[in-house]
Amino acid sequence: MDAFVAIWVAGAITLVYGGYHYWIFIDKLERARMGGKIPSTFLGSRMGIVWMIASPDVVPDGASHRRKAIYALSAFACIWLTGVAISIWLHP
Numbered sequence: 688m689d690a691f692v693a694i695w696v697a698g699a700i701t702l703v704y705g706g707y708h709y710w711i712f713i714d715k716l717e718r719a720r721m722g723g724k725i726p727s728t729f730l731g732s733r734m735g736i737v738w739m740i741a742s743p744d745v746v747p748d749g750a751s752h753r754r755k756a757i758y759a760l761s762a763f764a765c766i767w768l769t770g771v772a773i774s775i776w777l778h779p
Contacts, residue, residue, distance in 0.1 A: 694770040698763055705759030712739060712752040719746050736760075 716739075719725050729745050739753055746753070 690773065691770065694766060694773070698766045698770065701759050701763040701766060705756050705763055708752045708756035708759060709736070709739070712746065712749050712756055715749040715752065716746045719749075 716725075724747055725745060729742060740757060743753065744750060
């Protein structure tokens with residue numbers, strides 16, 4: 688049972704950490720968008736997490752937050768899938 692608590696805590700920490708850096712990246716993106724620093728060819732109507740992953744070095748000063756958000760949210764997905772796999776494996 689302690690393993691499940693550790694998985695939940697690790698998942699919560701990575702989700703909060705990734706969410707924070709995603710929020711900072713989106714903030715920098717919107718500031719650059721309003722300031723006209725992003726070329727119009729990169730702008731789209733839907734600029735979410737997929738755009739963030741597919742568009743490196745577009746947002747000024749956003750590369751480190753982009754990378755940290757991607758790594759942390761990927762770690763969250765892996766931790767969550769590990770928890771699901773362990774619960775299925777241990778289920779009688």
